[in-house]
Amino acid sequence: MTRGALAGIAVTCLVTAGAWGAAKPDVLFIAIDDLNDWTGCLGGHPQASTPNLDRLAARGTLFANAQCAAPACNPSRAALMSGLRPFTTGVYENGQPYGKPLKDVLTLNRFLQREGYAVIGGGKIYHGGGGLPDEATTDWDHYFNRGPDPHPPEKSVSGLNNDHFDWGPVDAKDDDMGDHRLVTWASEELQKKHDKPLFLAVGFVKPHLPWYAPQKYFDRFPLESIQLPVVKTNDLDDVPAAGRAMAKPDGDHAAVVKAGQWKHAVQAYLATIAFVDGQIGRLMEAVDRSPRAKDLIIVLWSDHGWHLGEKEHWRKFALWEEATRPPFLIVAPGVTKPGARCEAPVDYMGIYPTIVDLIGLPVPKHVEGPSLRPLLVDPAAPWSHVSICTHGRGNHGVRDRDWRYIRYKDGSEELYDHRNDPYEWTNLAGDPKHADVKKLLAARLPATEAPDAPRGGGKEGGEGGGKGGGKGGKRKAAAET
Numbered sequence: 495m496t497r498g499a500l501a502g503i504a505v506t507c508l509v510t511a512g513a514w515g516a517a518k519p520d521v522l523f524i525a526i527d528d529l530n531d532w533t534g535c536l537g538g539h540p541q542a543s544t545p546n547l548d549r550l551a552a553r554g555t556l557f558a559n560a561q562c563a564a565p566a567c568n569p570s571r572a573a574l575m576s577g578l579r580p581f582t583t584g585v586y587e588n589g590q591p592y593g594k595p596l597k598d599v600l601t602l603n604r605f606l607q608r609e610g611y612a613v614i615g616g617g618k619i620y621h622g623g624g625g626l627p628d629e630a631t632t633d634w635d636h637y638f639n640r641g642p643d644p645h646p647p648e649k650s651v652s653g654l655n656n657d658h659f660d661w662g663p664v665d666a667k668d669d670d671m672g673d674h675r676l677v678t679w680a681s682e683e684l685q686k687k688h689d690k691p692l693f694l695a696v697g698f699v700k701p702h703l704p705w706y707a708p709q710k711y712f713d714r715f716p717l718e719s720i721q722l723p724v725v726k727t728n729d730l731d732d733v734p735a736a737g738r739a740m741a742k743p744d745g746d747h748a749a750v751v752k753a754g755q756w757k758h759a760v761q762a763y764l765a766t767i768a769f770v771d772g773q774i775g776r777l778m779e780a781v782d783r784s785p786r787a788k789d790l791i792i793v794l795w796s797d798h799g800w801h802l803g804e805k806e807h808w809r810k811f812a813l814w815e816e817a818t819r820p821p822f823l824i825v826a827p828g829v830t831k832p833g834a835r836c837e838a839p840v841d842y843m844g845i846y847p848t849i850v851d852l853i854g855l856p857v858p859k860h861v862e863g864p865s866l867r868p869l870l871v872d873p874a875a876p877w878s879h880v881s882i883c884t885h886g887r888g889n890h891g892v893r894d895r896d897w898r899y900i901r902y903k904d905g906s907e908e909l910y911d912h913r914n915d916p917y918e919w920t921n922l923a924g925d926p927k928h929a930d931v932k933k934l935l936a937a938r939l940p941a942t943e944a945p946d947a948p949r950g951g952g953k954e955g956g957e958g959g960g961k962g963g964g965k966g967g968k969r970k971a972a973a974e975t
Contacts, residue, residue: 661762
């Protein structure tokens, strides 16, 4: 489907609200910002402490090989919520407001609202400043603003003086933090009696930059004990120029290493993750106290991963595993089995159709991803799909169970064998022995791609839509909310 076809996707109700009656299940929809696989259940870092997220994963199915639709907040969330891939809408990067491209699309919240749900959201679900002025009115029955986080008195705790690319403890209590206020609000909503089935979207902002959290979370990870990510010297040597341009080794990474801040950054990311995990624990306690605990569908996801020096890269904005593999899990009473783990390659285009499938309604025709219900019933079920991640028009990564294939706009390629190279250290794209693998994965790339959606008109997340971060790594835009 091309962007021109979007005009035909009318915001209309496909099924009457009375089709399900009172039996429609409630849904708790949990989004986390910038959390990579540094969780206990995914094992991305040996010091990561996420007992609450891990316990939640143990209630249902953890998708251990899930990939985001795009390694940036705005396109990832726009794709997930619309059911349309970035190369269908033209929303490829943070600086392309989703409002106009999705204006006539039956997004997930719109669909559920029109199917008789009380659609309530708070925190960060769509990308802040996305250009959809009626988001808090006609697209949601109610939307909660979590408010700002406390900041330290210093302009730059890390000394890097690079906008919100900063980290360190703040003199604050948990309840001073925006995500704590968010959980307090969501907990109250869970206890309320609603006259409609409930879709409650809870969007955590942490661990998005800056990595500020109360001191007690930093104390859990003493600086002298911090383990840096496992990296390979000269890892970019076999990466094509287009990939090195995404990594920007002379930007963030060079600045962090020169300032002696690598361990400090890892400590701060771990601390901020631990803070968010504590809020997930509070939310789950509220779930268990609520009258809807027994039959509640829970979906948890993070919009993309994050690099902390792997391939001399920081942030998201790349097509390697660290940037594209976030935590994703579903708890669906009567469907999922506790402690299930699925290794099939899935991406976030499956979230919208799966929720609709689980509540028993036909999936809207425009939705491009498959329902994941077969994998919820049996995580080892046959699965012919691959995951596709897009970063900028013409740049895509394809992941199956064993391989990652990347093709850039200029035609250059990378290929990694995850059976023998889980860190993606050896690019096999030039090895003729793997030509058949490349051909099979390349066949899954889009044949056509929408032109870039217009830029400007909304916040770019303080990260320049992935365009910044050259020498000095300076980015101009306001902090993401």
